[in-house]
Amino acid sequence: MTPIDLSASTASNETNATEVDDADETDSVAPHVDPITYFGTEFDVHGLVRRFNQRAIVVPSFDPNSELPDERAQGFQRGVVWRPAQKQKFIESLLLGFPVPGIFLVEQPGKKYLVLDGQQRLTTLAAFYGDKFRLDSVDDKFVDKTYSTLADDVQRMLDDTFIQAIIIRTPTSVDEYESVYQIFERLNSGGTQLQPHEIRVALYGGKTVEAIRELNNDDNWRKLFGNRDPRLKDQELILRAIALNAESEQYSAPLKVFLNTFLGDHRNGEGLDLEGLSRQFTEAARILASSLGERPFRLGTRVNAAILESVFVAVMDFVASGAHVDLPDEWWKATYDTLLTNQAYLESVSKATANEDTVARRLALTRDAFRR
Template sequence: MTQTEFVENDNVPDVVVDDETEADDLGLYETAPSSLPYFGADFDVAGLVRRLDDNDILVPRFDPDESDDLTIEGFQRQRVWTTPRMEKFIESLLLGWPVPSIFLVVEPDGRYLVLDGQQRLTTLQSFYSGSHPDGRPFVLRDVSEHLHGATFETLSKESKRRLNNTFIQAVVIEPAGDEGRDAVYRLFGRLNSGGVSLTAQEIRVALYRGPLVDFIRELNHNSSWRLLFGAAHKKLKDHELVLRAVAMADVISQTAGEWDNEDMWLNAYKPPMAQFLNNFLESHGDLADFDRNALSSAFSTSCKLLVDANGRDGLKFAGRLNAAHIDAVLGTLIFAHQNGMKVTKDRVKETIATLRSDDAYIDWVSRSTSHRDSVYGRLRTAHSALLG
């Protein structure tokens, strides 16, 4: 199977327009208070391992598709450390050498979420347990001669005590205000800029984990959706497209019938798209605002209708999967089925053909796709074509 292609063309940069004011006559500038208060802390190694074992420190993981037995580590999708690197890290601690600090985020329930330092912490946990995650004994081999063959259990009491009492520095972040979570989201991308590139959705599944993220994962297993999308995507693009469709269905539910009400549109969707999706997960993460069964049924029915109308190509635009086209068409169909509106296979087939030749619609799904005018234009056009 060829690799799925995605189209997300939004070449217009996000612009924040503010009144320009001088701090004083000298032209000094004043920065805003930080939305990410933080402090330094020293954690003893034994305490870190204990907190990991008690689930008081969270190392988020996300399995995008259990049926394919794929395991993707969310939030820190860096290359997993090799065994020699893990052993060198433990050796450094046993030798009393300094090691890099870790970044932790205080969660609402008081637990810590690992922002940076996953491999260091999981290596410690494995060494203390005596085995690697795959069951192999954790024995030091690629280390100094006097430590060769050592395990945690075979360390002397003095060596264990020194290791237990060794401190690792941490930067502990306490998100503040409504923008705190988004600031953490953006900070994570900067901290990991030197590692394997992360997608926005990979960060979301950890930072906004909860019932809605789990629900999106369940929808992603739908057989009709899998036909439309193809094989599970290792960087979670399929999850993001499901999220976008669900979010757009909610936008339509707030605005349908009031397409010319500008104030309503301003409240329903605020660009850019990435921020909008973050806010959607933040606001609806507990699924309390949705009928889970009704939404699941609407998604399943919509995907099946698209397959019945155009087969595996039911959501393709210009021969490729186009994120903006998908959120408009699938979002409209989900909205329709949530509200008991009947849409026939023939109507879907006819609508798709019409949209593919509509110059204005082509522009809305091809350029500046996260701008409000583009979102408004494609949703209104898809809604009109499908539901009349």
């Protein structure tokens, strides 16, 4: 088999990604988390690759350019973020007998495991064992080697190398899933750190996450937001619009916990008119793209998440009421422009934007503006 390089870089995507001005939720924590059950174990490398190839270990991805088959995707876009040099160094470290970081798994029904940390290591191992790339920028004795061309004793040594794993027992409630989310945030400290929504869609995958993924492909939404975000900020903003439209009265900070709870409660659309919300979002995107043109929701060069979220919530309300029919583009544009001259509104989209009072004030002002 001819070795090929599957280590496409996301550098160009990240360079062209739309920048978003939003509250920093990095340090916010849940007000309450439940204890969970976990244990530590070790897997030999050969066993890890075998389990991966047999799909007993699932490395989920929404990335259409991923080397993973689509049917293995379970709701977690990470993209290929390791550069070729990182893959080379990881394999070299194992061949040299150096310690490497462990992996983090969540037990799933059927004795399968969902990977929440370690997907780059596992996909790199699977690609190397499949002779998908050749070593080059490594110790001289490994240069130009694929797995199949390693000496027999080196193959055996690699096969028998152990990698540590932390395994979380299958969560059984929304609160336990929130605990897993919080634990993973604390473990997610190396390499390219995952963003809140990247963790969220892995833990809360289901019909609601799939509906958001489909909405992210909407042409009008793409005109409004801009380029796809490799770190899923565009999908997170769709979730925010839907969640706040449906349950704004239940909002409490921190924002990321509110969004986690919403997905946990409505993983497969339970208690929601998911199709109706999707239609409202799509129609709101059509109206706003037609009336505001491309790249609105910006006070400067970045998308302002608070403006986008609040305007979508209000226009989705308007769509649901049916009162939007036959309103000209000029009305929508004038209403939007007037809103951006409201000092109270501008403060609500620029200061403490995830605070409960600020969110309530922002949504009230926007709903009032877009009401006839």
